[in-house]
Amino acid sequence: MSDAHESHHGNYWKIWAWLCALLVVSVAGPFLEIQAVTLITAFGIAVVKAYLVAVHFMHINVAKRYIVYLASTTLIFMLLFFAAVAPDVMQEDGSNWTKPAWIAEAQTPPTVHGGANPH
C-alpha cells in the first residue's frame, strides 16, 4: 500500500454527490439551446469532474511529483499531435496543397440507412 495515501481519505460521498450534481448540470445545459452554455456545461464541467476524480479518488495530488510530470507529458504529446494534424483535417487547402476531392466526398454526410431516431 502506498504510504503517501495513508492519511488522505476524505469524504468520498460528498465528492460523489458533487459529481452527480455536475452530471445533472451537463445534461441540463443543452436544454437552454445556447451553444456557448452547452459547450461550458458539457466540456467545462467534464474538466471539473475529471479533476475531482483525479484528485480525490486517484489521489494524484499526494502521489510522487514525477507521476504528475508523467501524466502531464503524455497530455502535452496529445496536444502536439492535435496541433500537428488538425490543419490537414480541418482545412481544405494550404501552402502548395489542396484536399483531394475524394476526401471531401467521403466526408459529406448522411448515408445512414433506416430511419427512426432512437433518441
Added chain:
Amino acid sequence: MSATPIATTRSSAGMPTGLLAVWWVIASEIVIFGGLLASYIMHRLAHDAWSAHAANTNTWIGAFNTLVLLSSSLAAVLGHKAAEEGDGAKAARQLWYTFAGGATFLVVKGFEWAMEISHGYTISANTFWSFYYTAAGLHATHVLAGIIIMAVVARKAARNVDLHHVELIGVYWHFVDVVWIFLFPLLYIAK
C-alpha cells in the same frame, strides 16, 4: 522459494512497484485515448454534418451510464480505504459493488448498440459512427478488462490477501471513469 513475484514486494522510485506500473499503464492510455479523442474533435469541428449524426445518440442512456460509472468509482475508492484499514471483507464487498457497476455499464451499452444497429447506425454507416463505435468500444473493452481483474482482486481481498492490489485496480478504474467523463459530452451532449 517464495511464490510471490519480487516485483510485488519491492518498492522503487519511492512508491510500490505495482502502483508505479499502473501509472505507466495510465500514461500510455492517455496517449491512446487522447489521440482518439483529439482525432474525433478535429473531425467534429471540421464537419458540421456530424452534429446531425450525433443527434441520434441517446443522451439519457449516456447519462445513466455516467452515473453508474461515477458510483462504481465511489465504491472502488471506499474499497481502497477499507483495504488500507486492513478490512479485507469490506474492501472485497466494495469491489464487488464496483464490479456490478461495470457489468451494468456493459449490459446497458449492449442494449444501446443493439438499438442503434437495428436503426441502421452501424460502424460503417459513416465516419461519425465509425468514431462512435471505436471510441466507445475501446472504452468498453477497458471496462471489461477492469471488472475481470476486479473479480480476481476481490476474491483475494476477501481472504485478506494482497490488499495493496485494491488500490491498484482502483486507480485503473478511476482512469476508465475519467475517459468516460470526456466521452460522454463528446458523443452524447455536443449535438
